[in-house]
Each structure stands twice: as C-alpha cells, then as structure tokens.
Amino acid sequence: MSQVWRNDDLEGAVIGAICLRGADPEVLDILSRMPASVFSVHQYREIYRGICGQARNGIIDPLLLCETLPALSAVIMSASNIPWAKSALGSYVLILIRNAAIRDAEKAMTEALAAMREATNGAAAVAAMESAKQIMSVIDINGESVNPVHIDELLPEVVSRVEARMQGLEEGRSLLTGIEDLDVKTGGIDITDLVFIAARPSMGKTELALDIIDKVSEQGHGVLFFSMEMANIQIGERMVSAAGGMPVSRLKAVDRFENEDWARLTTGVARLTGRNIWMVDANDLTVEQISRTATRWKMAHPEIALVVVDYLALIKIQSTARYDLAVGDVSKGLKRLAKANKTPVIALSQLSRGVESRPNKRPMNSDLKNSGEIEADADLIMMLYRDEVYNPESPAKGIAEINITKQRNGELGTVYRRFFNGHFLPIDQDEAKARTAPQVRAQARRYSKGSQSTYADF
Known part of the structure; x- marks a missing residue:
C-alpha cells in the first residue's frame, strides 16, 4: 500500500488543534462527522476516540485524556504543543479526510483488481468489479458523512453521568x-x-x-x-x-x-x-x-x-x-x-x-x-x-x-x-x-x- 497519502505530522496537528481549541462548535461539528478511521497512525486514532468520548460529556481536556490513555500521554502532550495548528483546523481536516478517502479507494481498487485476476469466469470478474464500484460510491471525500457511535462507547458515559448526578456534579x-x-x-x-x-x-x-x-x-x-x-x-x-x-x-x-x-x-x-x-x-x-x-x-x-x-x-x-x-x-x-x-x-x-x-x-x-x-x-x-x-x-x-x-x-x-x-x-x-x-x-x-x-x- 502506498504511503503517499499518509501524513503523520498532519494527523498530529489535527489532534493538537482539537486539544487546544477544546469543545467549541466547529470542533464538535468535526467530531460528529469525522470517523477515527481517517487517522492512519494507530496512536492518533486511539487518541481521537478518547477525545470523542470526552466531547460527549461537553469537554475536551488533554490532561484528563492523559489519565485515560496513560500509554499515549507523551504523544498527547506533544501534539498539544502545536499552537499554529488552531486556526487551520478546518483545512487540515479536509486534507485528512481526502487522504483517507484516497487510501480507501486505493485499497478497494487493489482488492478488486486482484479478485478480477483470480476470477475463473466472466461472472466472477464482473461481481468483483461491481463490488469495487459500490465501495467507491460510498467513499466520503468532503467529510459530509455522519459518524455513528457504537453503544459500547456510550455505556461508560451513561454510568459516569449517573455518578455525576449522585455527586451533584452534572453541570456539564x-x-x-x-x-x-x-x-x-x-x-x-x-x-x-x-x-x-x-x-x-x-x-x-x-x-x-x-x-x-x-x-x-x-x-x-x-x-x-x-x-x-x-x-x-x-x-x-x-x-x-x-x-x-x-x-x-x-x-x-x-x-x-x-x-x-x-x-x-x-x-x-x-x-x-x-x-x-x-x-x-x-x-x-x-x-x-x-x-x-x-x-x-x-x-x-x-x-x-x-x-x-x-x-x-x-x-x-x-x-x-x-x-x-x-x-x-x-x-x-x-x-x-x-x-x-x-x-x-x-x-x-x-x-x-x-x-x-x-x-x-x-x-x-x-x-x-x-x-x-x-x-x-x-x-x-x-x-x-x-x-x-x-x-x-x-x-x-x-x-x-x-x-x-x-x-x-x-x-x-x-x-x-x-x-x-x-x-x-x-x-x-x-x-x-x-x-x-x-x-x-x-x-x-x-x-x-x-x-x-x-x-x-x-
């Protein structure tokens, strides 16, 4: 798989900008439509998931995130020290989503080409081609998709919210x-x-x-x-x-x-x-x-x-x-x-x-x-x-x-x-x-x- 459409520095800048800006309306909008899969670097992908979990409680705090993800604390704090990324977050996100879309398209075409070459008859080759077309048709290039949340991600927050109510701390x-x-x-x-x-x-x-x-x-x-x-x-x-x-x-x-x-x-x-x-x-x-x-x-x-x-x-x-x-x-x-x-x-x-x-x-x-x-x-x-x-x-x-x-x-x-x-x-x-x-x-x-x-x- 080509590494041309992977940019570790860009991904770090996006994480840093989100941490620096906190839960402002533009950041929350980005989190609602950008899936974690746009990050090619595993560490940034996990940090982004942690940020999304925080945001559902109305906050984004890198120090609290470090407590939740102690193994990634050095990466979180390093990314949070990129002040120049704050104002360009929207542009960086569009590039990030575009790169992820190109990676997905490259993967779909590579797998389709392999399936067509291995096809034993014309029907199988056409099926591989149709599958690739279907995948390509749903790839999001502009970041306009909605990002569904799995129930497993919400359940810990439900428990935390109940505990906050018990302690009278649910101001958020x-x-x-x-x-x-x-x-x-x-x-x-x-x-x-x-x-x-x-x-x-x-x-x-x-x-x-x-x-x-x-x-x-x-x-x-x-x-x-x-x-x-x-x-x-x-x-x-x-x-x-x-x-x-x-x-x-x-x-x-x-x-x-x-x-x-x-x-x-x-x-x-x-x-x-x-x-x-x-x-x-x-x-x-x-x-x-x-x-x-x-x-x-x-x-x-x-x-x-x-x-x-x-x-x-x-x-x-x-x-x-x-x-x-x-x-x-x-x-x-x-x-x-x-x-x-x-x-x-x-x-x-x-x-x-x-x-x-x-x-x-x-x-x-x-x-x-x-x-x-x-x-x-x-x-x-x-x-x-x-x-x-x-x-x-x-x-x-x-x-x-x-x-x-x-x-x-x-x-x-x-x-x-x-x-x-x-x-x-x-x-x-x-x-x-x-x-x-x-x-x-x-x-x-x-x-x-x-x-x-x-x-x-x-």
Whole structure:
C-alpha cells in the first residue's frame, strides 16, 4: 500500500488543534462527522476516540485524556504543543479526510483488481468489479458523512453521568434555571434542549425569560438574548427594575423618585454590572442569521450557556412552503442550533386566539400556532397562565402558573410563581396550589359542558 497519502505530522496537528481549541462548535461539528478511521497512525486514532468520548460529556481536556490513555500521554502532550495548528483546523481536516478517502479507494481498487485476476469466469470478474464500484460510491471525500457511535462507547458515559448526578456534579449536562421549584420538576435544561415558553399576550412570557436570564447569569454563565420585539434599552430597564425590586413603570416617573427608589435603582444596576449577558435587538432575522451569530459568539465567549429568542413569530421566514411547514423549518433550525453548540435555546411563542373562546382558558399544546411542527421539535414546553388576566377578582390574583405541558425526559405538572410589580417572585407551592385549585375546578366544570377539558383531572 502506498504511503503517499499518509501524513503523520498532519494527523498530529489535527489532534493538537482539537486539544487546544477544546469543545467549541466547529470542533464538535468535526467530531460528529469525522470517523477515527481517517487517522492512519494507530496512536492518533486511539487518541481521537478518547477525545470523542470526552466531547460527549461537553469537554475536551488533554490532561484528563492523559489519565485515560496513560500509554499515549507523551504523544498527547506533544501534539498539544502545536499552537499554529488552531486556526487551520478546518483545512487540515479536509486534507485528512481526502487522504483517507484516497487510501480507501486505493485499497478497494487493489482488492478488486486482484479478485478480477483470480476470477475463473466472466461472472466472477464482473461481481468483483461491481463490488469495487459500490465501495467507491460510498467513499466520503468532503467529510459530509455522519459518524455513528457504537453503544459500547456510550455505556461508560451513561454510568459516569449517573455518578455525576449522585455527586451533584452534572453541570456539564444540565443548565439550572435558578427557579428552584422549576428545576426540581425538570432536573434542569439539557444542553441540547429546545424550550418553548408560550402564552397569550400580557401573561409575562418575556418577564419569565428575563427572570431565567437573571438567574442563569447570576450563576456565572453567559446568555445571548435575541430581543426581536423590544429594543435593548427597554430590556435593560426591565432587568434593572426586576433586579432592584421595583416596577418598571417607576423608571418612567423619575421626577417622583424618593430615596428608596434611588436605592433600588442603584441596587439593580450593581447586581447586573459585570454579568455575561449579550443582547441583539435586530429585526427580521432569519433562523440562519440567529444560528450564525450564536455560533460565532459561542466560539468567542465559551461561557455562553443559554440562547433566548423573543419571539418565534418574529423570525423571518424565507421558505416558500406552506406556512405551518415554514414555521417548522424555523423550530427545527433552533433545535439544530442547540444540538450543534450544545447550548439550550429558549424560544418564546404566542398562542392562538382560540384560548379566549372557551371557558377554561388555561392553554394546552394545541393552542400553539402551527402546533404540530413546534410541539414535535420541542423538548420542553412551558405554558404561562395568570387567572387575574381574565378574572380581576380571582382568589388566585398575583399567582402565575407555569404549566409544563411537554417534557421529553420528565413529568408534566405545574410550578407556581408570585407575580408582583410585573416581576416573578418565589411563592409557597402548596399555598399557590390551594388558591388556584378552586378556579381550575370551576373552569373545568364549565368547560366540560361543551367538550372535554384537558384540565379535568386538576
């Protein structure tokens, strides 16, 4: 076999560049489509397999890799000392894949030629030729193939993940919202999840998203927020007012500020200063523009752990397909973004007016506009409801319900929050449930006269 299409230095440079760059989006994309077989050097092939195993847990660390592969530690550390390889990784990978394809083609043709020469009749020779054609047709030259993972490679990681959960060390897989009762119900948001917060207008979708952004950034994580409905300054005012514990409307009455107002404003600004929060308030962004921006910013700021989009209907649709299918393309694009960057995406969504036409106005998944596509793509759907919006004298006044109507990896249910001065605050769950229960039962009875209620079991 010819050695022309083998380059040990190139293979070492690829391993080194991956180790130096860590689990950034481009590296993760490369790992998802490049098989270990592209490496002709056995040591590099084994190191690459070890890197892929690490990456499935959200990290790439050469020192930890040395502990896993002690016999190859010298090779790992040597490869990790090639700083000039970082920026050229993509080009090196394409050459590596091309060389591997040429080696595979050379092997296929050599074996086919040998089989044809040894053939005892024409049929056997043709069979050898057809076999070679089939092999050649599936050889990947451009690195566009998907790289399947064997179950044996995943099982040790499943065990490690369970052990991490036992020790409370699973930060790499789940992002806690900081809303304790919600985190208990969901176990946190998985790093590849697409989450929808849905509600009718005035229920507090944006405010809940800002509450989560506040608590996630308070943990030291970064957040990228696409505010397509409100300007950055408006979002900033709402965040400062929430952090200071004052209604946002108070910021519009500065001429009537008292000492307490100034103190709360100062507290809010101080709390948010230095937080890793980035905001984009551009209009008419496509899902591709959102994905490119999020990926670029994630590469520049690896601390970003959450992307929030406000809201789904304002994302520009380029597809000429039927509208519900075009919306599905958008939701699928957001899901791809979450998987590619290993950063969960929260998207806000409006509900159809059909909610208003029935006695029981608590939303359900069928109320999502174009719900078939959105519901299928979502990993978690949270529906907001405040009874006081429809019943001003409701016993549940001041209580917001976060109804979990879909959770791919967990149970459904309701989490309660206090809604005061336009902001979400903690509330005793048993007290809130008791205050909302009579309203649920009453609405369920009224609604059941016309048709069966989704909430009849409440």
